[in-house]
Amino acid sequence: MNDEERTMSRREMMRQSAATIAGGAVALGAAPVFAQDHSQMSGMQMKAMPKVQPTNPARGKVRLGKAASPGMPGHDYTPVIVPNGRTLPFRVVNGVKVFHLVAEVVKHEFAPGLVSECWGYNGDTPGPVIEAVQGERVRIYVTNHLPEPTTVHWHGIILPSGMDGVSGLSQAPIPVNATFKYEFVLPDHGTFMYHTHHDEMVQQGLGLMGMFVVHPRDPVRRPQRDFVLLSAEWLVRIGSSRPDPNEMVDFNVFTFNGKAYPATEPLQMQLGERVRIRFGNLSAMSHHPIHVHGLRWRVVATDGGDIAEAGQWPESTVLVPVGTTRTVEFMADNPGDWAVHCHMTHHVMNQMGHNGTNLIGVDAEKVDAAVGTLLPSYMTMGSAGMSGMSSMGMPSPKGSISMLGGAGPHGAIDMGGMFTVLKVREHLPKGGDPEWYVNPPGTVADEATADELKRDGVVVGAAVTTPMHKHSP
Numbered sequence: 001m002n003d004e005e006r007t008m009s010r011r012e013m014m015r016q017s018a019a020t021i022a023g024g025a026v027a028l029g030a031a032p033v034f035a036q037d038h039s040q041m042s043g044m045q046m047k048a049m050p051k052v053q054p055t056n057p058a059r060g061k062v063r064l065g066k067a068a069s070p071g072m073p074g075h076d077y078t079p080v081i082v083p084n085g086r087t088l089p090f091r092v093v094n095g096v097k098v099f100h101l102v103a104e105v106v107k108h109e110f111a112p113g114l115v116s117e118c119w120g121y122n123g124d125t126p127g128p129v130i131e132a133v134q135g136e137r138v139r140i141y142v143t144n145h146l147p148e149p150t151t152v153h154w155h156g157i158i159l160p161s162g163m164d165g166v167s168g169l170s171q172a173p174i175p176v177n178a179t180f181k182y183e184f185v186l187p188d189h190g191t192f193m194y195h196t197h198h199d200e201m202v203q204q205g206l207g208l209m210g211m212f213v214v215h216p217r218d219p220v221r222r223p224q225r226d227f228v229l230l231s232a233e234w235l236v237r238i239g240s241s242r243p244d245p246n247e248m249v250d251f252n253v254f255t256f257n258g259k260a261y262p263a264t265e266p267l268q269m270q271l272g273e274r275v276r277i278r279f280g281n282l283s284a285m286s287h288h289p290i291h292v293h294g295l296r297w298r299v300v301a302t303d304g305g306d307i308a309e310a311g312q313w314p315e316s317t318v319l320v321p322v323g324t325t326r327t328v329e330f331m332a333d334n335p336g337d338w339a340v341h342c343h344m345t346h347h348v349m350n351q352m353g354h355n356g357t358n359l360i361g362v363d364a365e366k367v368d369a370a371v372g373t374l375l376p377s378y379m380t381m382g383s384a385g386m387s388g389m390s391s392m393g394m395p396s397p398k399g400s401i402s403m404l405g406g407a408g409p410h411g412a413i414d415m416g417g418m419f420t421v422l423k424v425r426e427h428l429p430k431g432g433d434p435e436w437y438v439n440p441p442g443t444v445a446d447e448a449t450a451d452e453l454k455r456d457g458v459v460v461g462a463a464v465t466t467p468m469h470k471h472s473p
């Protein structure tokens, strides 16, 4: 028996025992029809039933209307890790998991120095991650403390039409100060999202969004670390007190879980652990190719469900289009500090980075001298590129953060925005940040010595006109 078969048979065993325990609450047969138990239906109902073919391998054949028992953290699932965020608390009432979201105006800090008035849920944007288990029934109260009506749409979740949260189509909008109730059974596991579906451009542009994770009932592929990162983009004009949701092109703050680097918390993991990252993207206009250094991951699921193993593909960059989730898994098999960031270069800049005049190559001496008569400390910046902007400690105006990142172990890290660090360690300290990785001696790029250059026949300054691959006799 190979590992795969062992896993499969264990899974079957668990299925069977689960069936016994659940006493039929979850229909586990191989019937191809989703959510129906025809034996208990009258002839009339049988005729009225449309033939529905299951389209999602993640679907657990959960009966509509009847739910499995509520899954508990630790026991039924490994809770997700939400860098810079948290999960939404719940209580169980008569077998139903009850949550409460409050849509409200929030003071949100994108990074130290940049606090904006956004719209969010339960005090922040994105709202807390809703975490549930396949097959269970959830009841989610939504209180509207915004200055205008709202709704909540449960992105990717298969549910009754009237619970879908599209304002005007599925329901009446939730008036100011009212509390609406959503209730449904979760037929699939997966990585989903929730967001407003009323006055979408304004309300999503101001931050009304969050992630919705549904764990499988059958815990075959439980990773040791399960991270959730939701991408978003904002236009926060310098000095203004709130993002401008009317913008269509020129965003200047790019966030993972609401934070721009250097405020993004690192993703910590132990060497050899199996790790999952669930990426979501609710930016207004931008897709984000999220790149990992030092490791490779497999794309294992989207918000449409699991990708069958034969269809999973390896990547070092996963494109997360607007309005989708992409789940990746990997083995943390390479110790170090590894960048994880959007590969669009403008998305790893903070404010001010995008609209500056191009001064590269400009001889600024005369300009500096002329302006210096009026402003004695004036200096033209950016004539040799922009990397100096982070390390020069330029004071930034009120309502802004420095254009580029923060201090790293070898100088300034000149990325901001949608950037974070993945820290793989042989030994993780209990709690707290493991600091920077200490590279083994001789494994850090540094200046070549004269002897090394001589040994390898590298003449600095000489144009390479002969092919380098010529073998010496």
Ligand SMILES: [Cu+2]
Pocket: 286, 287, 288, 289, 342, 343, 344, 347, 418
């Ligand atoms: Cu991006």
